[in-house]
Amino acid sequence: MNDYALFIAAANTATVRTGGAVALLASRAFRRTGSAALRAVAVGFGTIVGGSVLGGGVHLLGGAVALGVVLQSTVTAVGFGILLYSLYTETAAVTERTKISI
Known part of the structure; x- marks a missing residue:
């Protein structure tokens, strides 16, 4: 292990x-609204988290810090690309919200 x-x-x-x-939270919101943008947000953050787990696992189990950093950075870049896509996705399904009075 290094410092x-x-x-x-x-x-x-x-x-x-x-x-x-x-x-x-994005996944729950997608299931509630059906918004393709929220689905892409959930997938994007899931990808970033997966890259972190992958990079950490390679570093911890394989002892290859450089390879872990390369894998994590690459998967993180893909995740941010998916998040960027989510900003340009049209909202296909819009649900009516019920106004609740307190």
Whole structure:
């Protein structure tokens, strides 16, 4: 293990927890609304989280820090591409919201 292993593990843990929470919330919102943009957000964040897990696993199990960084960075770039796509996706299904008075 190198001197940065603890910091890499902490950063990947934070990425998995926060990115996973965003992906879960976007997925729930997609199921509720049917919005293709929200589906793309969920897939994009899920991809970023998957890249973090993949890169961390390669580093932890294989001991190859450089390969882990390359894999994580590549998958993160793909995830951000999916998020960029979500900003340009047309909303296909719009649901009516019920106004609730308190």
